[in-house]
Structures are given as structure tokens and as C-alpha cells.
Amino acid sequence: MKINASLKASLKKSLIQQIKNPGDREVFVTSAYPLTKDELSSIKKADFLKSAQLVNTIDETLIGGLVITDGSRIVDLSIRGKMNDIIDSLLQS
Amino acid sequence: MEALGIDPKLLVAQLVNFALFAYVFKRFMYKPFKTYLAKQQGEEQERTRILADLVKKEEKIEMKQKEVLAEARSQALSIVKEAEAMAHAKKEDMLKAAQEEVTKLKQKAEKDIEDDRAQMHDDIREKVVKTSEILASSALRDFVDEKQHKGILDKVFDKLQKTKVYEN
Numbered sequence: 001m002k003i004n005a006s007l008k009a010s011l012k013k014s015l016i017q018q019i020k021n022p023g024d025r026e027v028f029v030t031s032a033y034p035l036t037k038d039e040l041s042s043i044k045k046a047d048f049l050k051s052a053q054l055v056n057t058i059d060e061t062l063i064g065g066l067v068i069t070d071g072s073r074i075v076d077l078s079i080r081g082k083m084n085d086i087i088d089s090l091l092q093s
Numbered sequence: 094m095e096a097l098g099i100d101p102k103l104l105v106a107q108l109v110n111f112a113l114f115a116y117v118f119k120r121f122m123y124k125p126f127k128t129y130l131a132k133q134q135g136e137e138q139e140r141t142r143i144l145a146d147l148v149k150k151e152e153k154i155e156m157k158q159k160e161v162l163a164e165a166r167s168q169a170l171s172i173v174k175e176a177e178a179m180a181h182a183k184k185e186d187m188l189k190a191a192q193e194e195v196t197k198l199k200q201k202a203e204k205d206i207e208d209d210r211a212q213m214h215d216d217i218r219e220k221v222v223k224t225s226e227i228l229a230s231s232a233l234r235d236f237v238d239e240k241q242h243k244g245i246l247d248k249v250f251d252k253l254q255k256t257k258v259y260e261n
Contacts, residue, residue, distance in 0.1 A: 033242045042250045063230065064237045064245040066253075075256060077249045079233060083226060090222050 027052040030067040
């Protein structure tokens with residue numbers, strides 16, 4: 001499989017940066033309403049987010065809760081995610 | 094003799110004449126006629142023999158004809174029976190094939206109906222779920238305001254502390 005050269009370079013750069021400065025990585029916290037600093041601090045208390053820089057983005061379709069995107073990892077704690085889980089289980093049963 | 098009115102010379106002459114007549118008759122008439130009769134009798138016997146032979150031959154031919162006819166009838170009956178048996182077997186085969194075909198078609202139709210029913214069931218379920226999702230989303234959007242969201246976040250934070258994230 002041939003990997004796009006620009007994508008490969010970007011990935012390499014990102015990985016090098018992550019290895020050199022693990023604290024510089026940006027983690028996107030998506031919520032239905034804007035989060036306060038206190039709320040962001042509470043989120044940062046999680047073990048896997050201690051060295052990350054949190055960036056709050058808004059997505060009203062989440063209804064409630066949060067979606068944390070850390071690189072390729074996604075932690076979905078939103079009402080929309082919960083509903084999707086229920087819908088998937090209903091459709092698969 | 095003369096007193097009796099018999100002339101001895103005439104008598105002798107008549108005797109000679111008779112003898113000559115008898116000789117000529119025997120020589121030139123009796124023998125050929127007898128030969129002719131014998132010949133006719135022989136021919137008659139030959140004809141009778143030939144006729145008897147012909148009758149015998151005719152009888153033989155008739156018998157032969159009857160035998161051939163009987164044999165032909167027997168063979169015809171045998172052929173008819175064989176043809177009937179073949180036709181019966183063919184009919185059975187065709188019936189069996191038709192029954193198998195009907196069974197296959199029935200099974201296929203049942204499977205198609207079952208598949209269609211399952212597909213319809215899935216479609217209906219999907220539509221019900223999607224509709225429910227739209228209704229629930231709409232209701233929740235109306236219900237969850239910023240204040241409610243804060244309450245949800247408190248629960249999320251608790252959950253987040255307990256969340257373990259692993260690298261893929």
C-alpha cells in the first residue's frame with residue numbers, strides 16, 4: 001500500500017513532536033455548551049489528560065456530556081454517544 | 094352240315110374273317126386304347142398326387158401363416174407392454190421431477206417470503222428506532238439546557254476519573 005507522501009510527513013512530524021514534547025499535544029473536548037475553566041480543570045484531572053492541552057469545541061448535536069478526542073483515541077461520554085450505543089444495540093439485536 | 098344250311102366254306106371264311114378281325118382289333122385298337130387308358134390313369138394318379146401335395150403345402154403354409162401371425166401378435170403384445178412400461182416409467186420420472194421442482198419452488202418461495210419478512214421487519218425496526226431517536230433527540234434538546242448540562246457534566250467528570258484509556 002502506498003502512503004501519501006504529505007500525510008506520511010505530517011504523521012512523522014506529529015509523532016516526533018509528541019515524543020519530544022508530550023505535554024504539547026492538543027486534546028479536543030467537544031461539548032454541547034461552552035465549558036468553563038473549572039470544568040476543563042476537572043476534565044484534566046483524568047490520568048490520560050494530565051499532560052495535554054485541552055481545546056473546547058462546541059457541537060450542539062451532542063445534547064449533553066462530552067467527547068474527548070486525543071489523536072486517534074476517542075472517549076465518548078455524550079448523550080448522543082449513549083443514544084447511538086442504544087440504537088446500535090437495538091438494530092443489531 | 095349242308096342239311097343244316099351251314100356252308101362249311103362260308104363258315105371257314107367267316108372264322109378266318111373273325112380271326113383276322115380279332116387280330117387287327119387286338120393289334121391296332123385294343124392295345125393302343127389300353128395304353129391310352131393306362132396313361133390317362135397314370136396322369137390322373139399324378140394329378141391326384143400333385144393335388145394332395147398342393148393341399149399339404151397349403152396346409153403347411155396356413156400353419157406357418159398362423160404361427161407367424163401368432164408370433165407377430167405375441168411380439169406386438171410384448172412391444173405394447175414394453176411401451177406401456179416405458180411410458181409408465183417416464184410418467185413416474187416426470188411426476189417425480191415435477192414434484193421435486195414444485196418442492197424447490199415452494200422452498201424458494203418460502204425462503205423469499207421469510208427473507209422479505211425479515212427485511213421488512215428490519216426496515217420497520219430501523220424506522221421505529223430512527224423515529225424514536227429523532228423524537229428522543231428533540232425532546233432531550235428541549236429538556237437539556239445549560240443548567241441541566243452542568244448536572245450531566247458532574248456525572249461525566251466522575252465517570253471520566255474512572256475511565257481507563259488504552260493505546261490501540
